[in-house]
Amino acid sequence: xxxxxxxSDNELIKSCLSGSQAHARRLYDxxxxxxxxxxxxxxxxxxxxxxxxxxxxIKAFSGLKSFKGDSGFKTxxxxxxVNTAKNYRNKKTRRGRHPKVSIDHTxxxxxxxxxxxxxxxxxxxxxxxxxxxxxxxxxxxxLSEEHREVISLWNEGFSYDEIGAMxxxxxxxxGSRLHYARAQLQKILxxxxxxxKE
Amino acid sequence: xxxxxxxIAYKLSAYLDNELGEAEKNRVEAHLENCxxxxxxxxxxxKSSDLVSARLSVQPSVDFDKAWQxxxxxxxRRPAIRRYLRAFIVKxxxxxxxxxxxxxxxxxxFFALCLPVYKSQRPVSLSHVESVSSKSGSVMVLHTAKxxxxxxxxxxxxxxxxxx
Numbered sequence: 458x459x460x461x462x463x464x465s466d467n468e469l470i471k472s473c474l475s476g477s478q479a480h481a482r483r484l485y486d487x488x489x490x491x492x493x494x495x496x497x498x499x500x501x502x503x504x505x506x507x508x509x510x511x512x513x514x515i516k517a518f519s520g521l522k523s524f525k526g527d528s529g530f531k532t533x534x535x536x537x538x539v540n541t542a543k544n545y546r547n548k549k550t551r552r553g554r555h556p557k558v559s560i561d562h563t564x565x566x567x568x569x570x571x572x573x574x575x576x577x578x579x580x581x582x583x584x585x586x587x588x589x590x591x592x593x594x595x596x597x598x599x600l601s602e603e604h605r606e607v608i609s610l611w612n613e614g615f616s617y618d619e620i621g622a623m624x625x626x627x628x629x630x631x632g633s634r635l636h637y638a639r640a641q642l643q644k645i646l647x648x649x650x651x652x653x654k655e
Numbered sequence: 656x657x658x659x660x661x662x663i664a665y666k667l668s669a670y671l672d673n674e675l676g677e678a679e680k681n682r683v684e685a686h687l688e689n690c691x692x693x694x695x696x697x698x699x700x701x702k703s704s705d706l707v708s709a710r711l712s713v714q715p716s717v718d719f720d721k722a723w724q725x726x727x728x729x730x731x732r733r734p735a736i737r738r739y740l741r742a743f744i745v746k747x748x749x750x751x752x753x754x755x756x757x758x759x760x761x762x763x764x765f766f767a768l769c770l771p772v773y774k775s776q777r778p779v780s781l782s783h784v785e786s787v788s789s790k791s792g793s794v795m796v797l798h799t800a801k802x803x804x805x806x807x808x809x810x811x812x813x814x815x816x817x818x819x
Contacts, residue, residue, distance in 0.1 A: 481730055482723065489719050497715040507717050511725045518730040593710040612711040617674050628674075636668040643703040650702060 466530040473521055485514055488531070491613070492538050498609035499542035501598055509545055513538045528622065535613070536623050539606060546602060589649065596645040604638035607631055659686065660693055667697050671704060 464472075464480070466487075472480040489510070496509045517534050524533055597605060603624075610620045617628040617635075624631070663686045669675050670683045687694050782799040792811040799806075 478727065478731060482727075485723060485726065486719075489717075489722075490714055493715050493717045493719075494712070498711050503715065503717075506715050507722055510717060511722050514722075514726045515729045518726070589706065590710050590713065593707055597707070597710070608707065609711060611672065612708050617669075617672070632669045632672075632674060635672070636665060639668050639700060639704055639707075642707055643700060646703045646706065647699065650699075650706070 467526060470521060470524060470526075470530065473518065481518060484530075488534055489514075491531070492534060495535055495538045495609060495613060496542050498597070498612070499539060499602075499605060500546060501594060505545060509538070509541050513541045516541065532615075532619065532623060535610065535615075539610070539623065543602060543606070592649050593642075593646065596642050599645065600638055600641060604634055604641070607634045608638045608642075611635060660690060663687075663690070663693050664696060667693075667700055671697075671701060 469480045469484045492513055493510050497506045516537050617631040620631045621628040666683055784797050786795040795808040797806040
């Protein structure tokens with residue numbers, strides 16, 4: 458017997474709009490991991506990630522009526538998640554609570570958030586030791602908000618055009634920001650990559 | 656590093672992301688084939704980029720059920736209010752009394768707002784005096800807007816004035 462096909466995002470959204478809590482939960486389950494990753498890549502504090510995830514979904518479900526479906530639910534919720542994380546970071550910076558992360562610090566605080574599950578499934582992850590993960594996390598924290606944003610969105614598979622639409626910039630600007638973000642990360646990481654080789 | 660190498664170095668990131676047009680892509684590939692220095696730069700860029708990707712792809716540990724416990728009451732509350740309003744508004748007996756109440760309300764509001772304006776624009780009634788004279792004297796009556804009672808003066812003529 459054929460398994461019942463999964464409802465599309467648009468079907469779930471329609472159902473959510475007529476008050477289905479079960480379908481709201483289904484939509485949440487479909488995107489929770491993805492949204493958590495996008496937020497974590499913008500904001501490293503694990504406690505803040507949970508709070509920002511809640512805020513993102515509450516905003517998304519409350520504003521579901523305004524979703525036109527032109528760009529897809531994934532793009533729409535990504536924009537909400539990124540803006541929510543950006544607002545949080547701006548508030549934190551204004552209050553002077555933004556922690557200065559040292560690249561030399563490779564303690565467990567940042568490393569604890571790094572769970573390398575099912576390493577065999579992803580060859581990329583085999584490259585990443587826990588210590589290297591901490592170093593990269595600290596290097597990402599040193600990037601400007603704009604650079605962090607583009608590198609995070611690019612990593613989720615969005616094209617330059619899509620990132621440009623989400624961040625209200627030109628695709629060329631996205632390319633340029635990615636170039637400088639990578640150059641900065643490479644500058645920080647090269648000694649560690651070479652150190653690992655030796 | 657030549658100026659061509661500098662130009663290519665700027666394009667390596669977009670080349671890595673497969674975001675270059677066909678002509679640019681061919682140009683970069685042709686240069687990489689002939690330039691060991693740029694080839695090395697590209698290898699390093701790819702390696703660090705792969706590491707960053709691996710770090711960005713790691714799933715953060717979030718208590719999703721706990722998060723949902725905060726999300727659900729929020730989204731349940733808002734549609735519930737909307738549903739209640741919708742159900743109330745579409746009742747058949749709603750519109751006639753609602754329209755009547757709205758009309759009465761609008762009329763009351765109209766009078767409340769317009770009456771003071773009307774009063775202030777009414778013409779001011781001026782005081783006026785009427786008088787009657789006779790051989791023995793005269794009577795003056797003053798009517799004012801403020802008082803409903805007229806004021807009456809009775810003035811007798813002096814004996815000198817009474818003389819013909």
